[in-house]
Amino acid sequence: MSTTVKNPRGTTRALRGPGGLSVRLDLRAFAVVLALLTAALTAGVLLIGTGDFPVSAGDVLKTLAGNGDAGQEFIVNELRLPRVLVGLLVGAALGLGGALFQAVSRNPLGSPDVLGLGQGATAGALVVIVLMSGSAEQVAGGALVGGLVTGTAIYLLAWKRGVHGYRLVLVGIGVSAIATAVNGYLLTKADLVDASRAVVWMTGSLSGRGWEQVWPLLWLCVVLVPLVLANARGLRMTEMGDDVSNALGVRVERVRLVLMVAAVLLTSAATAAAGPIGFVALTAPQLARRLTRSPGPNLLASLCMGAALLVTADWASQRLFGADQLPVGVVTGVVGGVYLLWLLVTERRAGRI
Numbered sequence: 028m029s030t031t032v033k034n035p036r037g038t039t040r041a042l043r044g045p046g047g048l049s050v051r052l053d054l055r056a057f058a059v060v061l062a063l064l065t066a067a068l069t070a071g072v073l074l075i076g077t078g079d080f081p082v083s084a085g086d087v088l089k090t091l092a093g094n095g096d097a098g099q100e101f102i103v104n105e106l107r108l109p110r111v112l113v114g115l116l117v118g119a120a121l122g123l124g125g126a127l128f129q130a131v132s133r134n135p136l137g138s139p140d141v142l143g144l145g146q147g148a149t150a151g152a153l154v155v156i157v158l159m160s161g162s163a164e165q166v167a168g169g170a171l172v173g174g175l176v177t178g179t180a181i182y183l184l185a186w187k188r189g190v191h192g193y194r195l196v197l198v199g200i201g202v203s204a205i206a207t208a209v210n211g212y213l214l215t216k217a218d219l220v221d222a223s224r225a226v227v228w229m230t231g232s233l234s235g236r237g238w239e240q241v242w243p244l245l246w247l248c249v250v251l252v253p254l255v256l257a258n259a260r261g262l263r264m265t266e267m268g269d270d271v272s273n274a275l276g277v278r279v280e281r282v283r284l285v286l287m288v289a290a291v292l293l294t295s296a297a298t299a300a301a302g303p304i305g306f307v308a309l310t311a312p313q314l315a316r317r318l319t320r321s322p323g324p325n326l327l328a329s330l331c332m333g334a335a336l337l338v339t340a341d342w343a344s345q346r347l348f349g350a351d352q353l354p355v356g357v358v359t360g361v362v363g364g365v366y367l368l369w370l371l372v373t374e375r376r377a378g379r380i
Contacts, residue, residue: 053321055319055321059315059319059328060327063332064331074107074110075087075107078102082102087103109236110233110236112241112245113240113241113244115334116248118333121304121333123333124291126311127286130262132196135313142181142196142203143177143202143205144294144295145305149298151169151170156228157216157217157225160221166228174291178287181195181199181202213225214226231355232301232356244296251292258282258285259323261282263322263324305363306362307363309363311332314336316329336359340355340359344357
């Protein structure tokens with residue numbers, strides 16, 4: 028049995044099952060999630076077919092189904108598919124992590140880019156590159172540790188009988204400035220080879236990514252995404268204020284801590300896999316909310332928007348500049364920087380900053 032209710036933001040369907048169980052389904056948000064998921068997968072197929080040896084979309088699908096020839100099997104499954112999967116997973120992790128940070132801070136600027144998690148992960152990677160001359164796996168591990176340490180520092184410094192919006196953002200900006208200074212110092216201490224390697228990593232790129240980056244990120248998402256969605260209701264209720272949420276039985280600080288840990292892990296793992304990809308975590312949740320026109324964090328829509336944005340940006344960079352000529356982090360940085368300026372102007376006109 029179902030009931031459809033119209034509201035100013037769209038149409039919501041209430042599905043009632045046995046035992047009085049009911050589920051609300053926002054039809055517009057559901058349609059947006061499906062459209063974004065389709066767009067992400069379509070861009071992924073086009074990206075697999077793009078390169079020095081072009082493969083048509085039909086041949087890509089045929090090869091993925093196991094019906095391609097030996098050459099197509101090697102190009103599609105061994106060379107290009109891992110890169111696209113890393114792009115989808117990194118974009119999804121950044122989009123979801125950005126939505127969590129913005130919801131917890133109740134601030135559209137509360138994203139990992141602004142809070143300094145990317146800079147912290149970069150500091151961890153630079154320590155491994157400059158001081159240890161570590162391998163690619165060790166660099167990824169250093170980035171993960173750097174992101175976790177930075178996230179922990181931000182949480183502890185922002186804690187004062189709870190974590191609240193603008194305090195979290197301001198502390199994050201301060202930590203970001205410190206991490207940026209550390210990164211600059213490490214680059215000045217590096218020799219030419221290590222400095223060149225560090226700069227390449229810092230641009231953020233999907234070039235050369237293989238199955239060794241896919242599996243850890245995939246398993247992390249398999250564990251964390253259901254955990255985040257299970258706490259989505261509590262996160263949405265915290266938007267009514269701590270006192271109201273506590274009165275309704277929501278353990279506010281526990282929900283925030285769990286979701287912040289998940290957001291830090293998602294962001295740090297994404298940075299470890301592909302380098303610091305700028306502004307996807309900032310723009311994806313905002314664009315998702317504008318498409319769904321729904322209140323709340325829009326977690327699934329943000330996840331799909333992040334995946335679609337990153338893979339589309341990588342495809343556009345290859346089509347416009349050739350394979351691996353322009354790292355995807357440069358494209359997202361330019362687009363995200365323009366969006367950030369627009370967001371700041373909008374927030375200022377609204378009197379919120």
